[in-house]
Amino acid sequence: MTPKRPLLRRLFPAPPLTVLVILFWLLMSDSFSFGLIVLGVLLGVVVPLFAARLDREFARIGTLRPVPKLLVVTLWDILVSNIEVARQVLGREERIHPAFIWIPLDIANIHGIAALTSMITLTPGTVSAALSDDRKYLLVHVLNLEDEEHLISEIKRRYEAPLMEIFP
Known part of the structure; x- marks a missing residue:
């Protein structure tokens, strides 16, 4: 008891x-x-x-080794995306191709998913829109989608992989 x-x-x-x-x-x-x-x-x-x-899930922390690089990558992406979004908005409207895409997630830790959605939303030109009920897919709105597979692989490589080390 x-x-x-x-x-x-x-x-x-x-x-x-x-x-x-x-x-x-x-x-x-x-x-x-x-x-x-x-x-x-x-x-x-x-x-x-x-x-x-x-809050029934507690944040288990794996290793903090990827944090400095992840912060630098995120800040760099925010800077570059700001410039790119400004260029797109000031350019011709026909060149912008907004889209919603579903990103398959390998990360299962809800705290890692929350960090991933925050990083995506902080980066101008992308917004996390929804998480599937089974937490296996993330819906992202992209201001200008040129190559869906490339964007998915970049998000997984640049953000999700380090977050999986931090939040196993």
């Missing part, structure tokens, strides 16, 4: 998150009133309760 957690721990599963939610709520409010403070405290209690139920 597992021991029951105390009531205070059940109400506040993540006290730092509670404090953070309250602080962000108060910072985003344009004024301070008793009602806003009460609503902030209510959010600070409720949000961590739901977050604790949603």
Whole structure:
């Protein structure tokens, strides 16, 4: 039989998150009133309760060796993509071929998938749109698709492979 957690721990599963939610709520409010403070405290209690139920997968970290290179690759891709998107937007509209593509995923760790979707979305000209229910495919919108297979292989090589080392 597992021991029951105390009531205070059940109400506040993540006290730092509670404090953070309250602080962000108060910072985003344009004024301070008793009602806003009460609503902030209510959010600070409720949000961590739901977050604790949603986050059932813990982030297992493999190796951090690929992180520096991955950061450099991502920053470089963001820079190059900014220039490319500006060139495309300022150019002739007929030369832009937007498309949605499904990328098959080898990575299974939800935290690694979240990092992958963030990197794709941070890179101008691409947006992660959906993850299949079985987490095996990622739908990505591309501003200008020239070669689908090349784009998929680049995303898998540049982002997914290092993330699979970080999040096994």
